[in-house]
Amino acid sequence: MMAFLDSSSLLKLYHFEKDSSMLENYLETNIEELVLSELTFIEFRSAIWRKVRMKEIDQELANKVITYFDDDFDSYKWIKMNSEIIKTAAGLLMKYGAKGLRTLDSLQFASALYLKNQSCIFFTADKLLNTLFMEEKLEVVNF
Numbered sequence: 001m002m003a004f005l006d007s008s009s010l011l012k013l014y015h016f017e018k019d020s021s022m023l024e025n026y027l028e029t030n031i032e033e034l035v036l037s038e039l040t041f042i043e044f045r046s047a048i049w050r051k052v053r054m055k056e057i058d059q060e061l062a063n064k065v066i067t068y069f070d071d072d073f074d075s076y077k078w079i080k081m082n083s084e085i086i087k088t089a090a091g092l093l094m095k096y097g098a099k100g101l102r103t104l105d106s107l108q109f110a111s112a113l114y115l116k117n118q119s120c121i122f123f124t125a126d127k128l129l130n131t132l133f134m135e136e137k138l139e140v141v142n143f
Contacts, residue, residue: 001119002077003031006108007043008125010036014044014065015051019143023123026141035077035120037085037111043104044069079111088113092132100128112138 005013012020013027027034048065051057057065079085088110093101101109109132112122122138124130133140 001031001121002033002035002115003027004035004112004115004120004122005040006037006112006124006126006129007040007047008129009123010040010044011047012125014069015048015057017125019125022143026143031121033077034075035079035115037079037108038081039104039107039111041073041078043108079114081107085110085114096132099132101132105129109133109136 009023011017012023045066048057048062052059052062085107089103089106092106092109092113093103096106105126105128108124109129112133113136115122116136116138120139122133122140123143124133124140125143130140130142
């Protein structure tokens with residue numbers, strides 16, 4: 001089975017956070033392939049540098065974590081940003097913008113929907129995306 005991880009859930013695999021162990025255990029026992037949006041490549045870096053700004057980690061650790069992620073690049077299946085994903089994201093903003101959906105999350109959401117009809121489980125640590133994933137009938141694992 002595949003698992004789609006948005007940036008908020010992927011971060012838990014590289015930086016210990018609440019529920020990191022639970023996510024790791026679930027992925028190790030149930031998942032054969034991890035799928036990420038191409039957007040995650042950028043969002044991951046942004047999230048790590050935010051941790052530096054918030055003084056949760058130092059710059060040396062940030063660089064190491066980003067290097068580990070880069071080393072794992074080929075182990076992930078990547079959903080490319082393309083015109084179909086962009087158009088879907090725009091439609092999602094029209095549908096869910098009033099609920100608080102924003103640009104980058106709409107792109108993650110559109111990437112997830114790309115896998116809707118495949119055998120895939122969806123992970124997000126973002127409360128709004130979790131709710132919207134469920135509204136769109138995606139199989140979400142809450143953690």
